[in-house]
Every structure is written in structure tokens, then in C-alpha cells.
Amino acid sequence: MTVRLIGVSNLPVGLNVSGCLSVCLLPCNGLEPCPGCIPAQSHLERELRQHKFEMLDRHVIHENSICSRKLLDTPRSTINVSNCIKRHYRSLKKEILCIASLKCWKRKTPDYIYLPLLFWVLDPAEGFYYVWIQVMILPIVYNCVIIILSAIALNYLPVWLTLDYLSDVMYIADMIITLHTGYLDQGILIKDLTRLKDRYLHSKRFLRDLASLLPTDFLYFAFGIQTPLVRINRLLRLPRLNEALDRMETRTSYPNTFRISKLMIYIFVLIHWNACLYFALSNYIGFGSDRWVYPNMTDPQFASLRRQYFYCFWFSAQIFTTVGDTPLPNREEEYLFMIADLLIAVLVFASIVGNVGNVITSLRDRDNVFFPDHDHYISKELRQRIDNWYQHLHINKKIMRENEILQHLPVHMRTEIAVSVHLSTLSKVTIFQSCEKSLLEELVLKLTPQVFSPGEYVCRKGDVGHEMYIIKDGKLAVVADDGITQFAVLSEGTFFGEISILNIKGNKSGNRRTANIRSIGYSDLFSLSKEDLRDVLSEFPAAKSHLEEKGRQILTKMGMLEESGEVEKKEAEKVDKKIARAENNLEVLQTKLARLMVELESSNQKLQIRVEQLESEVAALLASPGNREEREIMQARRREKKHSSVRHDCHIFVHLRF
Ligand SMILES: Nc1ncnc2c1ncn2[C@@H]1O[C@@H]2COP(=O)(O)O[C@H]2[C@H]1O
Numbered sequence: 140m141t142v143r144l145i146g147v148s149n150l151p152v153g154l155n156v157s158g159c160l161s162v163c164l165l166p167c168n169g170l171e172p173c174p175g176c177i178p179a180q181s182h183l184e185r186e187l188r189q190h191k192f193e194m195l196d197r198h199v200i201h202e203n204s205i206c207s208r209k210l211l212d213t214p215r216s217t218i219n220v221s222n223c224i225k226r227h228y229r230s231l232k233k234e235i236l237c238i239a240s241l242k243c244w245k246r247k248t249p250d251y252i253y254l255p256l257l258f259w260v261l262d263p264a265e266g267f268y269y270v271w272i273q274v275m276i277l278p279i280v281y282n283c284v285i286i287i288l289s290a291i292a293l294n295y296l297p298v299w300l301t302l303d304y305l306s307d308v309m310y311i312a313d314m315i316i317t318l319h320t321g322y323l324d325q326g327i328l329i330k331d332l333t334r335l336k337d338r339y340l341h342s343k344r345f346l347r348d349l350a351s352l353l354p355t356d357f358l359y360f361a362f363g364i365q366t367p368l369v370r371i372n373r374l375l376r377l378p379r380l381n382e383a384l385d386r387m388e389t390r391t392s393y394p395n396t397f398r399i400s401k402l403m404i405y406i407f408v409l410i411h412w413n414a415c416l417y418f419a420l421s422n423y424i425g426f427g428s429d430r431w432v433y434p435n436m437t438d439p440q441f442a443s444l445r446r447q448y449f450y451c452f453w454f455s456a457q458i459f460t461t462v463g464d465t466p467l468p469n470r471e472e473e474y475l476f477m478i479a480d481l482l483i484a485v486l487v488f489a490s491i492v493g494n495v496g497n498v499i500t501s502l503r504d505r506d507n508v509f510f511p512d513h514d515h516y517i518s519k520e521l522r523q524r525i526d527n528w529y530q531h532l533h534i535n536k537k538i539m540r541e542n543e544i545l546q547h548l549p550v551h552m553r554t555e556i557a558v559s560v561h562l563s564t565l566s567k568v569t570i571f572q573s574c575e576k577s578l579l580e581e582l583v584l585k586l587t588p589q590v591f592s593p594g595e596y597v598c599r600k601g602d603v604g605h606e607m608y609i610i611k612d613g614k615l616a617v618v619a620d621d622g623i624t625q626f627a628v629l630s631e632g633t634f635f636g637e638i639s640i641l642n643i644k645g646n647k648s649g650n651r652r653t654a655n656i657r658s659i660g661y662s663d664l665f666s667l668s669k670e671d672l673r674d675v676l677s678e679f680p681a682a683k684s685h686l687e688e689k690g691r692q693i694l695t696k697m698g699m700l701e702e703s704g705e706v707e708k709k710e711a712e713k714v715d716k717k718i719a720r721a722e723n724n725l726e727v728l729q730t731k732l733a734r735l736m737v738e739l740e741s742s743n744q745k746l747q748i749r750v751e752q753l754e755s756e757v758a759a760l761l762a763s764p765g766n767r768e769e770r771e772i773m774q775a776r777r778r779e780k781k782h783s784s785v786r787h788d789c790h791i792f793v794h795l796r797f
Pocket residue numbers: 598604617626627634635636637638639640651652653654655656693
């Protein structure tokens with residue numbers, strides 16, 4: 140019995156006209172349901188789908204090649220090319236979606252894993268994310284302003300309700316987008332959806348976001364629609380507003396103007412809330428019951444909603460700007476309200492003064508640092524790196540100028556801080572684990588903290604090594620010269636850079652670095668200079684042998700360590716060479732000495748002749764009568780001299796012989 144699959148060639152693959160997958164046992168044209176078409180067995184159905192999947196796959200490849208050929212053949216008019224790409228893209232997209240859903244079916248996995256939209260991960264540095272959080276400012280500010288306003292002014296209820304639920308929709312969308320937003324881990328963007336989900340769903344932020352979306356509106360049924368304050372939980376999204384404003388601040392070309400504007404917006408919201416509370420209190424006490432409260436509504440001058448708002452806002456602004464030209468309170472509630480307001484006003488005023496001061500200082504600093512001569516400005520890419528650096532500091536709650544700050548402390552206090560902060564890292568390093576605490580404390584003071592940005596090289600192969608490094612935080616890769624191929628990844632608590640400074644016997648690279656080390660994300664390292672390491676190791680022979688052993692292992696793996704027999708042979712050769720050189724030097728010295736001796740002898744003889752000449756001249760002079768005594772003295776001296784010169788020559792001779 141031949142089993143024929145209907146429709147593989149002439150119908151939508153795998154479906155007969157009746158719409159079901161069938162296996163026909165009779166001659167069948169596949170256009171009408173026939174008695175021979177029986178429901179497909181599951182394995183046949185699977186085969187059929189598999190077949191369709193393969194066909195589609197082939198089709199996509201075919202389409203792809205046609206389009207690339209078209210792209211090459213068509214005259215290079217931009218319109219043609221772009222149209223072709225668009226068409227190709229559209230058809231590919233359809234096919235991919237189709238294949239994706241088939242794959243889902245094939246692997247029996249839920250669709251969401253394969254739908255491209257749900258695969259989507261946002262880079263927080265991208266424009267879209269930036270635009271989105273700017274958009275999110277609207278619903279958050281709306282809730283900040285409107286919740287309290289609609290509580291006291293119930294007009295336009297349908298408008299408020301519509302906007303309320305629109306803002307809720309945006310809140311939900313924001314949660315989805317947050318779930319799909321990558322984050323920086325040590326400067327590396329994490330795009331793995333599972334990790335993103337895990338991180339967000341287990342964060343406090345998720346709880347806060349969820350709480351801000353709790354349907355507290357159901358409380359309207361209990362308290363009535365006139366109580367929009369039940370939606371106060373929507374204000375839990377305020378941190379998102381801060382994030383949006385912070386991002387704007389880093390992008391704007393006028394950060395100082397922006398900071399002042401941001402402060403003004405905060406003050407505006409504060410005054411707005413206070414104005415609404417003032418109106419509510421006036422309502423509670425009774426409009427127009429005294430001079431302090433809002434005037435009576437029966438007066439047409441104060442009846443309009445606009446006038447009500449402006450009056451209350453003006454009243455509140457007077458207090459918060461510490462102008463204080465408001466009517467005196469009469470009742471206790473009014474006094475309490477004023478006291479609380481005046482206390483807040485002091486803080487508001489102080490923050491205005493402080494912020495403006497900061498702006499002026501930062502203006503000066505920024506100009507000095509980034510625009511020293513106003514002719515140069517830093518590139519966009521460098522700006523981005525600086526932004527990322529500050530983000531990294533902010534995310535990891537790190538402080539800058541740590542050393543500079545520590546410099547101001549007394550030595551013993553600095554030591555204590557360094558020990559308490561860095562000792563834990565040091566004690567994780569295998570070589571120092573067995574060391575005494577006192578020595579580790581000594582070592583801590585010799586460490587210099589260094590930070591490397593993503594992609595930055597800590598050392599390059601072939602450089603002369605001056606220090607070794609201990610990883611406090613972050614990940615670094617041992618990379619090939621292409622900068623991409625990774626041989627190993629070093630993480631927290633490990634060390635590197637010791638080979639080139641240790642003088643390991645048989646190390647072919649001498650004092651040169653054996654590998655390139657590149658920081659993967661941001662890395663916090665401690666560097667320890669060659670001299671300090673030598674001092675430390677002289678007190679820790681065990682650590683020294685551990686370091687050397689590790690170095691030797693790496694060198695052996697790299698084939699950069701000479702064999703032990705070879706090393707000894709080389710050492711013997713070196714000693715032989717040294718002896719030969721010393722013998723040569725000795726010979727040269729001996730020749731020089733012999734020459735000097737000859738010279739000395741000849742000059743001695745000359746001197747003697749000269750002295751004799753002089754003596755005979757003196758003797759002639761003395762031969763005259765009356766100088767007999769002096770003549771005898773002279774002769775005695777001459778004899779004496781002769782003896783001493785012979786003695787001297789003998790002494791030199793003996794010395795040289797020796
Ligand atoms: N394969 C490797 N695995 C781990 N560390 C390595 C490897 N190759 C080189 N290193 C380290 O990288 C350092 C580069 O500088 P040094 O040669 O001084 O010392 C080297 C080692 O500490």
C-alpha cells in the first residue's frame with residue numbers, strides 16, 4: 140500500500156480542501172474530500188510539517204540569492220536598491236515568522252520564545268529607550284499633578300478618568316519595556332532575556348512598579364468616585380521620573396540650565412500640592428470664614444476654577460519663596476499649616492541657593508576641564524565613554540578620588556581604612572592566603588588601586604614588566620594579538636603579570652610580558668611594583684615558589700620555558716664563557732703590567748743617571764777647600780740612596796711575582 144501525501148505539490152502544503160491533514164489510500168486529486176482521505180496519523184502529520192519547514196527553508200535561501208543577485212545586477216540607483224532591500228526584507232520577515240512558528244510546533248515549545256517582538260532587547264544607551272523614558276515623564280508628572288488636583292476640583296471627571304487609564308496603560312507598557320531593557324554588568328551590556336527577566340522580577344523595583352499599578356480604583360466602589368486620592372500609589376513610579384531626568388541631564392548640551400529647570404519643576408509640584416492642600420483646608424474651615432482661608436465662593440470674583448487655582452498657587456508660592464506676605468492665621472489648624480509650610484520653605488530656599496551655587500561651580504569646572512581653550516571639544520565617542528564611566532560609578536556606588544580623599548587622613552587611620560577595605564580582596568588571592576595578617580597589612584599599603592574601562596589593555600605582549608596585578612573586581616581576558624581570541628578569563632581574586640618581573644629560570648621572554656591582558660568590562664585592580672613584590676617575597680618564600688610555579692606552568696604551556704637539562708647546559712656554557720673572558724682579561728692585564736715595569740725601570744735608570752750627574756756637579760763644587768765636611772755628608776747620603784733604590788726594586792719585583 141502506497142501512502143500518498145495530499146497537496147504537497149498543488150495545494151497549501153499538507154492541507155487538503157477540507158482543511159485537514161490527510162493520508163489518501165485511493166487515487167485522489169486532492170481537490171475534493173474523498174472517502175480515501177483518512178485523518179493523518181500523528182507521525183505522518185509531523186513528517187508533512189517537517190517537509191513544509193524544509194521547503195520554506197529552501198525557499199528563503201533561494202529568495203535570498205535572487206535578491207542579492209538583483210542587488211548586484213540592478214543599476215545602482217538608490218531607489219531601486221532600497222526598494223529591493225525593502226521587498227526582500229518584508230518577504231524574509233514573513234518567512235522567518237512562518238518558520239519560527241513551525242519550529243515552535245516542531246519542538247513543542249511555546250510561541251513566545253520565537254516571536255521576534257518578544258525577543259527584542261533594548262540597549263539603554265539607544266535612542267529609543269531614551270525617547271521612551273522621556274515619554275514616561277508625561278504619565279508620571281500627570282499623576283503627580285492631577286491626583287491631588289482632581290481630589291479638590293471634580294469638574295471634567297470623564298477627562299480625568301480617560302487620562303488616568305491612559306497613564307495606566309503607559310505604566311504597563313513601561314514595565315514590559317523595563318523587562319526587555321539590557322543592563323550594564325561591569326560595562327558589558329547584558330542582553331540575555333532570561334537574565335533580564337530574572338533580574339527585574341526579583342528586584343525591589345518590580346515590586347514598586349507592581350504596587351504602583353495595583354487597581355486601587357476599585358476603592359471607588361467603597362468611597363465613591365470623588366476620591367481620586369485612592370490612586371496615590373501611582374506616585375510610586377517617581378524614581379522612573381528621576382531616571383528620565385538624569386538621562387536628559389547627561390545628554391543635554393545645557394546641563395546647568397537643565398538642572399535649574401528641574402529644580403523649578405520640583406518646586407512647582409511642591410507648591411501645587413501645597414496650593415491644593417490649602418484649598419482643601421479652606422474648604423474644611425469654610426471659605427471666607429476668616430481672612431486667611433480662600434474667600435467665599437459666592438463672590439463672583441473668586442468663583443471661577445481658574446481663579447481658585449491661581450489664588451491658592453499664589454498663596455502657596457508666597458510661603459515657599461519665604462516672601463511671607465500672607466494673611467495672619469486665626470485658627471490652630473491654620474497655624475499648624477503655616478508652621479509646616481514655613482519649615483519646608485526653609486529647605487526649599489536652601490536647596491535653591493545650594494543648587495544655583497553648584498551650577499556656578501560646575502560651570503567653571505566643566506569649562507576648565509573640557510574646554511580649556513574653548514577651541515577644542517571632546518569627541519562624541521569620548522563623551523559617551525565618560526558618561527558610561529559615571530554610570531558605572533553610580534551603579535556600583537563607587538567614589539572617585541578615593542586616594543585623594545584618603546591623603547587628608549592621618550597615616551594610621553589611612554592604614555586602617557585601606558586594611559578594612561582591601562584586606563578581604565587580598566586574602567582571597569591564593570598566594571597570600573597563608574600569610575600572616577601583619578604582613579598582609581603591610582602589603583595592603585603597597586598596593587595601588589587602578590581602574591580599567593571595557594576593552595582597555597592592561598598590558599601588551601612584549602612590553603617590559605614593571606608590576607604585577609591583583610584583580611579586586613571585574614573580568615579580564617588573556618587575548619591573542621588580534622584582541623579577540625581569548626585564551627583565558629581572569630576574575631576576582633586572581634593575579635597576573637608576575638612572569639615578567641620574577642626572573643624565572645629558563646623564561647625565554649626575559650623581563651617582557653608574555654601575553655596581552657584586556658579588560659572585559661570595568662575592572663578594579665591593585666598593582667604591586669617589582670620592588671615591593673621583591674620585598675614581600677623575601678619574607679614569604681612559600682608565596683615566591685607558588686608564584687614561580689604558576690609562572691612556570693604558563694610558560695610551559697606557551698612553550699616559552701627552556702627544558703631543565705637545557706637550562707643547566709646553558710648555565711655551564713655561561714660559566715665557561717665567563718671564565719674564558721676572565722682569563723683573557725688577566726692576560727691583557729699581565730701584558731700591560733710587564734710594559735709598565737719596563738717603563739718604570741728605564742725611567743728609574745734615567746733618574747739615577749741624572750742624580751749622579753747632579754751629584755758629580757755638586758762634588759765638583761764642594762772640592763774647593765773648606766767644604767770637606769759637607770762632602771763627606773753628601774757621599775754618605777749617596778750611599779744610602781743607592782741601598783734604598785735597590786731595596787725598592789726588590790720589593791716591586793717580589794710583589795709582581797706574587
Ligand atoms: N594562559 C594564561 N592564563 C592565565 N594567565 C596568563 C596566561 N598567559 C599569560 N598570563 C598572565 O598574563 C601576564 C602577562 O604579563 P606577564 O608575562 O608578566 O605575566 C603573565 C601571566 O600572569
